[in-house]
Amino acid sequence: MKEFDRRKLLRRVLGGLLLAALFSIAPPADAERIKDIAMVEGVRANQLVGYGLVVGLDGTGDQTSQTPFTVQSIRNMLQQFGVTVPPNVNPQLRNVAAVTISAELHPFARPGQSIDITVSSIGNAKSLRGGTLLMAPLRGADGNVYAIAQGSLIVSGFGVEGADGSRISVNTTATGRIPNGATVERAVPSAFTLDEYIRLNLHAPDFTTAQRVAQAINAMFGDVAAAQDAAQIAVRAPIDASQRVAFVSMLENIEVAPASAPARVVVNSRTGTVVIGADVRVMPAAVAHGSLTVTIKERIGVSQPNPFGQGNTAIVPDSSLGIEQQQARMFMFEQGTKLEDIVRAINDIGAAPGDLVAILEALRQAGSLRAELIVI
Numbered sequence: 001m002k003e004f005d006r007r008k009l010l011r012r013v014l015g016g017l018l019l020a021a022l023f024s025i026a027p028p029a030d031a032e033r034i035k036d037i038a039m040v041e042g043v044r045a046n047q048l049v050g051y052g053l054v055v056g057l058d059g060t061g062d063q064t065s066q067t068p069f070t071v072q073s074i075r076n077m078l079q080q081f082g083v084t085v086p087p088n089v090n091p092q093l094r095n096v097a098a099v100t101i102s103a104e105l106h107p108f109a110r111p112g113q114s115i116d117i118t119v120s121s122i123g124n125a126k127s128l129r130g131g132t133l134l135m136a137p138l139r140g141a142d143g144n145v146y147a148i149a150q151g152s153l154i155v156s157g158f159g160v161e162g163a164d165g166s167r168i169s170v171n172t173t174a175t176g177r178i179p180n181g182a183t184v185e186r187a188v189p190s191a192f193t194l195d196e197y198i199r200l201n202l203h204a205p206d207f208t209t210a211q212r213v214a215q216a217i218n219a220m221f222g223d224v225a226a227a228q229d230a231a232q233i234a235v236r237a238p239i240d241a242s243q244r245v246a247f248v249s250m251l252e253n254i255e256v257a258p259a260s261a262p263a264r265v266v267v268n269s270r271t272g273t274v275v276i277g278a279d280v281r282v283m284p285a286a287v288a289h290g291s292l293t294v295t296i297k298e299r300i301g302v303s304q305p306n307p308f309g310q311g312n313t314a315i316v317p318d319s320s321l322g323i324e325q326q327q328a329r330m331f332m333f334e335q336g337t338k339l340e341d342i343v344r345a346i347n348d349i350g351a352a353p354g355d356l357v358a359i360l361e362a363l364r365q366a367g368s369l370r371a372e373l374i375v376i
Contacts, residue, residue: 030257030258031255031256031257032255032256032257032258033252033253033254033255033256034200034213034216034217034251034252034253034254034255034256035252035253037202037203037204037209037213037256037258038200038201038202038203038213038233039200039201039203040192040198040199040200040201040248040252041198041199041200041201041232042190042191042192042199043107043108043190043192044107045104045105045106045107046104046105046140046141046146046188047102047103047104047105047140047141048102048103048104048105048138048139048140048146048147048182049100049101049102049103049138049139050100050101050102050136050137050138050139050149051073051098051099051100051101051136052098052099052101052119052133052134052135052136052149053070053073053074053077053096053097053098053099053133053134053136054096054097054099054119054121054125054128054131054132054133054134054153055095055096055131055132055134056095056130056131056132057094057095057096057097057125057127057128057129057130057131058095058129058130059094059095060094060097060125060126060127060128060129060173061093061094061095061096061097061123061125061131062093062094062096062097062098062121062123062124062125063094063123063124064090064091064092064093064096065090065092066123066124067098067123067124069098069123070093070096070097070098070123071090071091071093073098074091074093074096077134097121097123097125097128097131098121098122098123099119099120099121099122099128099133100119100120100122101117101118101119101133101136101138101149101182102117102118102120103115103116103117103118103138103147103149103182104116105140105146105147105184105188107188107190108187108190108192109184109187109188110184110187111184111185111186111187112183112184113183113184114180114181114182114183114184115147115180115181115182115184116177116178116179116180116181116182117138117149117177117178117181117182118175118176118177119133119153119175119176119177119178120174120175121174121175125174126173126174127155127173127174128153128155128173128174128175128176129153129155129173129176130153130155131152131153131176132151132152132153133149133150133151133152133153133178133181134150135148135149135150136148136149136150137149138182140188144186145185145186146184146185146186146188147182147183147184147185147186148182148183148185149178149181149182150181150182151178151180151181152178153176153177153178154176154177154178154179155173155175155176156176192244193239193240193241193244196236196237196239197234197235197236197237198234198235198236198237198244198247198248198251199228199232199233199234199235200213200232200233200234200235200251201231201232202230202231202232202233204258204261205229205230205231206230206258206259207227207229207230207259208259209256209258209259210227210228210229210230210231210232210233211227212256212257212258212259213225213227213233213256214226214227214233216254216255216256217233217235217251217254220250220254224236224237235251237251260278260279261277261279262277262279262372263277263279263280263281263370263371263372264277264280264371264372264373264374265277265280265360265369265371265372265373265374266374266376267357267360267373267374267375267376268375268376274356274357274360276371277371279371280369280370280371281370281371282363282368282369282370283367283368283370284368285363285366285368303315360373361373
């Protein structure tokens with residue numbers, strides 16, 4: 001970028017501060033900050049994973065006869081300290097558990113900073129309560145070590161077991177956390193200052209929202225932003241690191257009114273939960289809903305022979321069959337019926353969640369439901 005362009009952009013940034021202060025006095029009622037609806041591309045967390053040993057358990061560790069990898073890990077660790085276990089010796093340790101370690105390396109983490117870790121048993125350990133994680137490396141997807149983990153576990157679960165095999169547990173005791181349990185050893189390379197453009201990715205892709213974000217940015221800084229598609233907006237930003245940080249700080253606090261969500265009806269078929277969007281409409285339709293209940297009862301009778309008779313006692317089944325059909329109620333949806341009208345009409349007939357799903361599916365098949373029906 002030329003020196004003239006940099007100075008021009010810097011003046012726009014400084015002028016944007018004044019505009020931001022003015023806009024903050026009376027923001028739109030339905031506006032949201034850009035930082036709440038979008039994220040800067042490349043500024044994300046990275047997942048780390050590792051393998052280690054938890055020691056110091058009170059007899060609740062792995063049964064090493066069933067988890068040979070735990071014994072192998074112990075042998076390798078002891079060998080590093082100059083202790084050699086004879087090949088014909090198979091340690092039966094109940095106070096050790098093999099675990100996996102997971103962590104999230106936040107953006108721009110620097111060496112020396114601490115991050116939280118989660119420790120989970122991968123063997124048959126009953127509980128990790130009271131255990132200590134030995135030093136273990138945490139690796140990224142590229143195989144490099146980015147952090148070192150170690151510390152005492154905090155286990156929120158609770159479990160007791162009786163001599164007869166009965167057991168009561170609350171949550172799980174095979175997983176624990178160590179706050180600040182890992183130290184960052186390597187920073188993740190970042191391309192934050194390498195590109196001339198900053199790219200904003202919307203959490204919920206929408207062409208209208210993307211266009212409004214670009215217009216709001218251009219209204220403050222001039223012609224620096226353009227929507228690339230429904231999910232991304234490219235913004236020209238200063239290359240200098242300090243100026244770019246100040247620019248993004250102002251950028252993410254700009255308030256934009258997102259576009260309304262598409263008309264959708266979301267149905268959870270397992271729990272019966274139905275969520276209807278506010279923009280759902282129906283075309284004229286008449287709905288009749290009723291149910292048929294069939295009840296079958298089985299009774300067992302006993303047939304006794306007469307006194308001094310030659311017959312035998314016999315079991316006689318007695319079945320009764322009943323059919324009950326509830327009165328079907330019909331209701332009509334007018335043109336452009338809104339959400340509250342749909343819910344009120346269906347509630348008036350006492351429909352259960354399963355019935356509501358059937359009604360909505362029938363409306364969609366009839367072409368009267370002006371919404372996307374999503375079943376999860």
